[in-house]
Amino acid sequence: xDDKNYEDFISTVSHELRTxxxxxxxxxxxxxxxxxxxxxxxxxxxLKIIEEQSNRLINLVENxxxxxxxxxxxxxxxxxxxxxxxxxxxxxxxxxxxxxxxxFDIQMHDNSCAVLADKDKFQQILTNIIENAAKYxxxxxxxxxxxxFSPDNNIIISVANTGIGIDEKDYEKIFTxxxxxxxxxxxxxxxxxxxxxxxxxLAEKMDGKITVNSKNHLTVFEITMPSxxxxxxxxxxxxx
Numbered sequence: 001x002d003d004k005n006y007e008d009f010i011s012t013v014s015h016e017l018r019t020x021x022x023x024x025x026x027x028x029x030x031x032x033x034x035x036x037x038x039x040x041x042x043x044x045x046x047l048k049i050i051e052e053q054s055n056r057l058i059n060l061v062e063n064x065x066x067x068x069x070x071x072x073x074x075x076x077x078x079x080x081x082x083x084x085x086x087x088x089x090x091x092x093x094x095x096x097x098x099x100x101x102x103x104f105d106i107q108m109h110d111n112s113c114a115v116l117a118d119k120d121k122f123q124q125i126l127t128n129i130i131e132n133a134a135k136y137x138x139x140x141x142x143x144x145x146x147x148x149f150s151p152d153n154n155i156i157i158s159v160a161n162t163g164i165g166i167d168e169k170d171y172e173k174i175f176t177x178x179x180x181x182x183x184x185x186x187x188x189x190x191x192x193x194x195x196x197x198x199x200x201x202l203a204e205k206m207d208g209k210i211t212v213n214s215k216n217h218l219t220v221f222e223i224t225m226p227s228x229x230x231x232x233x234x235x236x237x238x239x240x
Contacts, residue, residue: 063194132221136161146158157225162219211224
Protein backbone atom coordinates (compact mmCIF):
# COMPACT_ATOMS: atom_id res chain seq x y z
CA UNK A 1 0.00 0.00 0.00
CA ASP A 2 1.59 3.33 -1.05
CA ASP A 3 1.56 6.46 1.13
CA LYS A 4 -1.47 8.02 -0.60
CA ASN A 5 -3.58 4.85 -0.34
CA TYR A 6 -2.46 4.38 3.25
CA GLU A 7 -3.55 7.93 4.14
CA ASP A 8 -6.91 7.37 2.43
CA PHE A 9 -7.29 4.09 4.30
CA ILE A 10 -6.57 5.65 7.69
CA SER A 11 -8.86 8.60 6.97
CA THR A 12 -11.75 6.33 5.99
CA VAL A 13 -11.18 4.02 8.96
CA SER A 14 -11.14 6.95 11.36
CA HIS A 15 -14.40 8.31 9.96
CA GLU A 16 -16.15 4.92 10.00
CA LEU A 17 -15.03 4.15 13.56
CA ARG A 18 -15.98 7.55 14.92
CA THR A 19 -19.69 7.27 14.09
CA UNK A 20 -20.55 4.12 16.11
CA UNK A 21 -18.17 5.08 18.92
CA UNK A 22 -19.84 8.49 19.24
CA UNK A 23 -23.27 6.84 19.40
CA UNK A 24 -22.17 4.30 22.02
CA UNK A 25 -20.58 6.98 24.19
CA UNK A 26 -23.51 9.40 23.82
CA UNK A 27 -26.25 6.95 24.75
CA UNK A 28 -24.14 5.43 27.54
CA UNK A 29 -23.57 8.88 29.05
CA UNK A 30 -27.28 9.68 28.79
CA UNK A 31 -28.23 6.49 30.59
CA UNK A 32 -25.66 7.00 33.34
CA UNK A 33 -26.66 10.62 33.91
CA UNK A 34 -30.44 10.12 33.71
CA UNK A 35 -31.07 6.50 34.69
CA UNK A 36 -33.72 7.27 37.31
CA UNK A 37 -35.54 9.66 34.97
CA UNK A 38 -35.77 7.24 32.03
CA UNK A 39 -38.71 4.88 31.65
CA UNK A 40 -38.17 1.21 30.76
CA UNK A 41 -39.02 1.69 27.08
CA UNK A 42 -36.41 4.43 26.73
CA UNK A 43 -33.79 2.31 28.47
CA UNK A 44 -34.50 -0.63 26.15
CA UNK A 45 -34.39 1.67 23.12
CA UNK A 46 -31.02 3.16 24.14
CA LEU A 47 -29.56 -0.27 24.96
CA LYS A 48 -30.73 -1.56 21.57
CA ILE A 49 -28.95 1.31 19.83
CA ILE A 50 -25.78 0.62 21.83
CA GLU A 51 -26.00 -3.06 20.85
CA GLU A 52 -26.54 -2.26 17.16
CA GLN A 53 -23.64 0.21 17.09
CA SER A 54 -21.42 -2.29 18.93
CA ASN A 55 -22.20 -4.92 16.30
CA ARG A 56 -21.48 -2.38 13.59
CA LEU A 57 -18.14 -1.63 15.23
CA ILE A 58 -17.25 -5.33 15.49
CA ASN A 59 -18.13 -5.92 11.82
CA LEU A 60 -16.11 -2.88 10.81
CA VAL A 61 -13.03 -4.00 12.73
CA GLU A 62 -13.33 -7.52 11.28
CA ASN A 63 -13.55 -6.06 7.77
CA UNK A 64 -10.53 -3.85 8.41
CA UNK A 65 -8.53 -6.87 9.59
CA UNK A 66 -9.63 -8.82 6.52
CA UNK A 67 -8.49 -6.02 4.22
CA UNK A 68 -5.13 -5.85 5.98
CA UNK A 69 -4.63 -9.60 5.61
CA UNK A 70 -5.55 -9.45 1.94
CA UNK A 71 -3.04 -6.69 1.28
CA UNK A 72 -0.18 -8.13 3.34
CA UNK A 73 -0.53 -11.62 1.86
CA UNK A 74 -0.89 -13.14 5.35
CA UNK A 75 -4.25 -14.63 4.54
CA UNK A 76 -3.53 -18.37 4.74
CA UNK A 77 -6.04 -20.39 2.73
CA UNK A 78 -6.51 -24.11 3.29
CA UNK A 79 -8.62 -25.72 0.58
CA UNK A 80 -10.82 -28.62 1.64
CA UNK A 81 -14.11 -30.21 0.65
CA UNK A 82 -16.87 -28.01 2.12
CA UNK A 83 -20.50 -29.20 1.86
CA UNK A 84 -22.62 -26.29 0.63
CA UNK A 85 -25.96 -27.04 2.35
CA UNK A 86 -24.70 -27.01 5.98
CA UNK A 87 -22.65 -23.86 5.28
CA UNK A 88 -25.72 -22.09 3.87
CA UNK A 89 -27.94 -23.24 6.74
CA UNK A 90 -25.44 -21.99 9.33
CA UNK A 91 -25.07 -18.58 7.71
CA UNK A 92 -28.80 -18.08 7.10
CA UNK A 93 -29.71 -19.09 10.67
CA UNK A 94 -27.47 -16.31 11.96
CA UNK A 95 -28.53 -13.62 9.48
CA UNK A 96 -32.28 -14.18 9.78
CA UNK A 97 -32.13 -13.39 13.48
CA UNK A 98 -31.09 -9.87 12.54
CA UNK A 99 -33.41 -9.51 9.53
CA UNK A 100 -36.63 -11.02 10.86
CA UNK A 101 -38.92 -9.32 8.35
CA UNK A 102 -37.35 -11.21 5.43
CA UNK A 103 -38.04 -14.77 4.34
CA PHE A 104 -34.92 -16.79 3.46
CA ASP A 105 -35.57 -19.56 0.94
CA ILE A 106 -32.78 -22.07 0.23
CA GLN A 107 -33.30 -24.15 -2.94
CA MET A 108 -30.64 -26.82 -3.38
CA HIS A 109 -30.08 -28.37 -6.83
CA ASP A 110 -28.12 -31.16 -5.14
CA ASN A 111 -28.13 -31.54 -1.35
CA SER A 112 -24.79 -33.34 -1.41
CA CYS A 113 -22.83 -30.82 -3.50
CA ALA A 114 -19.58 -29.51 -2.04
CA VAL A 115 -17.07 -26.84 -3.00
CA LEU A 116 -13.28 -26.89 -2.82
CA ALA A 117 -12.64 -23.96 -0.49
CA ASP A 118 -11.40 -22.71 2.85
CA LYS A 119 -14.40 -23.34 5.11
CA ASP A 120 -14.15 -20.16 7.21
CA LYS A 121 -13.56 -17.92 4.21
CA PHE A 122 -16.30 -19.60 2.20
CA GLN A 123 -18.73 -18.89 5.04
CA GLN A 124 -17.47 -15.30 5.18
CA ILE A 125 -18.28 -14.95 1.47
CA LEU A 126 -21.77 -16.38 1.99
CA THR A 127 -22.35 -14.16 5.01
CA ASN A 128 -21.33 -10.98 3.20
CA ILE A 129 -23.45 -11.68 0.11
CA ILE A 130 -26.59 -12.91 1.92
CA GLU A 131 -26.44 -10.18 4.56
CA ASN A 132 -25.92 -7.60 1.81
CA ALA A 133 -29.06 -8.90 0.05
CA ALA A 134 -31.08 -8.66 3.27
CA LYS A 135 -29.73 -5.22 4.11
CA TYR A 136 -30.77 -3.71 0.77
CA UNK A 137 -34.02 -5.61 0.20
CA UNK A 138 -37.60 -4.45 0.61
CA UNK A 139 -39.29 -5.14 3.93
CA UNK A 140 -41.14 -8.48 4.13
CA UNK A 141 -39.55 -9.66 0.89
CA UNK A 142 -37.90 -12.97 -0.03
CA UNK A 143 -34.17 -13.66 -0.16
CA UNK A 144 -33.90 -16.61 -2.54
CA UNK A 145 -30.72 -18.71 -2.47
CA UNK A 146 -30.25 -21.33 -5.19
CA UNK A 147 -27.46 -23.69 -6.17
CA UNK A 148 -26.69 -25.23 -9.54
CA PHE A 149 -23.81 -26.71 -11.51
CA SER A 150 -22.17 -24.77 -14.32
CA PRO A 151 -21.32 -26.50 -17.64
CA ASP A 152 -17.69 -26.87 -16.50
CA ASN A 153 -18.80 -28.53 -13.20
CA ASN A 154 -18.28 -25.52 -10.96
CA ILE A 155 -20.93 -24.78 -8.33
CA ILE A 156 -22.92 -21.57 -8.65
CA ILE A 157 -24.73 -20.13 -5.64
CA SER A 158 -27.16 -17.35 -6.54
CA VAL A 159 -28.60 -14.91 -4.02
CA ALA A 160 -31.59 -12.88 -5.22
CA ASN A 161 -33.46 -10.02 -3.55
CA THR A 162 -35.91 -7.31 -4.55
CA GLY A 163 -35.07 -3.72 -3.69
CA ILE A 164 -33.88 -0.48 -5.21
CA GLY A 165 -31.56 -2.36 -7.60
CA ILE A 166 -28.12 -1.56 -9.00
CA ASP A 167 -27.39 0.34 -12.21
CA GLU A 168 -25.29 -1.61 -14.73
CA LYS A 169 -22.68 1.16 -14.69
CA ASP A 170 -22.12 0.44 -10.98
CA TYR A 171 -21.57 -3.32 -11.30
CA GLU A 172 -17.78 -3.04 -11.08
CA LYS A 173 -17.80 -0.09 -8.70
CA ILE A 174 -19.54 -1.94 -5.87
CA PHE A 175 -16.63 -4.39 -5.63
CA THR A 176 -14.00 -1.68 -5.15
CA UNK A 177 -12.68 -0.66 -1.75
CA UNK A 178 -14.70 1.93 0.23
CA UNK A 179 -17.19 2.26 -2.62
CA UNK A 180 -20.90 2.73 -1.94
CA UNK A 181 -23.64 3.59 -4.43
CA UNK A 182 -25.30 6.89 -3.65
CA UNK A 183 -29.07 6.50 -3.56
CA UNK A 184 -31.83 7.08 -0.96
CA UNK A 185 -31.61 3.53 0.41
CA UNK A 186 -27.82 3.32 0.79
CA UNK A 187 -27.82 6.67 2.56
CA UNK A 188 -30.11 5.12 5.20
CA UNK A 189 -28.17 1.83 5.50
CA UNK A 190 -24.88 1.91 7.39
CA UNK A 191 -21.84 0.36 5.76
CA UNK A 192 -18.12 0.77 5.21
CA UNK A 193 -17.94 -0.15 1.53
CA UNK A 194 -15.56 -3.02 2.31
CA UNK A 195 -17.78 -6.12 2.41
CA UNK A 196 -18.06 -6.77 -1.33
CA UNK A 197 -14.41 -5.82 -1.92
CA UNK A 198 -13.31 -8.43 0.64
CA UNK A 199 -15.79 -10.99 -0.71
CA UNK A 200 -14.57 -10.66 -4.30
CA UNK A 201 -10.93 -10.96 -3.26
CA LEU A 202 -11.54 -14.01 -1.08
CA ALA A 203 -13.45 -15.76 -3.87
CA GLU A 204 -10.70 -15.08 -6.40
CA LYS A 205 -8.03 -16.38 -4.00
CA MET A 206 -9.92 -19.70 -4.01
CA ASP A 207 -10.27 -19.74 -7.84
CA GLY A 208 -13.83 -18.53 -7.65
CA LYS A 209 -15.62 -15.40 -8.82
CA ILE A 210 -18.59 -13.20 -8.00
CA THR A 211 -20.87 -11.43 -10.47
CA VAL A 212 -24.00 -9.32 -10.17
CA ASN A 213 -26.99 -8.65 -12.39
CA SER A 214 -29.84 -6.29 -11.56
CA LYS A 215 -33.02 -5.62 -13.55
CA ASN A 216 -36.47 -4.33 -12.60
CA HIS A 217 -35.56 -4.12 -8.89
CA LEU A 218 -34.42 -7.77 -8.84
CA THR A 219 -30.74 -8.08 -7.94
CA VAL A 220 -28.91 -11.40 -8.24
CA PHE A 221 -25.38 -12.06 -6.98
CA GLU A 222 -23.75 -15.25 -8.22
CA ILE A 223 -20.88 -16.93 -6.38
CA THR A 224 -19.03 -19.44 -8.57
CA MET A 225 -16.71 -21.85 -6.76
CA PRO A 226 -14.75 -24.94 -7.85
CA SER A 227 -16.61 -28.16 -7.12
CA UNK A 228 -14.94 -30.59 -4.72
CA UNK A 229 -15.77 -33.27 -7.30
CA UNK A 230 -12.97 -31.88 -9.46
CA UNK A 231 -10.48 -32.71 -6.72
CA UNK A 232 -11.98 -36.19 -6.33
CA UNK A 233 -11.71 -36.79 -10.08
CA UNK A 234 -8.09 -35.63 -10.06
CA UNK A 235 -7.26 -37.99 -7.19
CA UNK A 236 -8.93 -40.85 -9.04
CA UNK A 237 -6.94 -40.23 -12.20
CA UNK A 238 -3.65 -39.87 -10.29
CA UNK A 239 -4.23 -43.11 -8.37
CA UNK A 240 -4.66 -45.20 -11.50
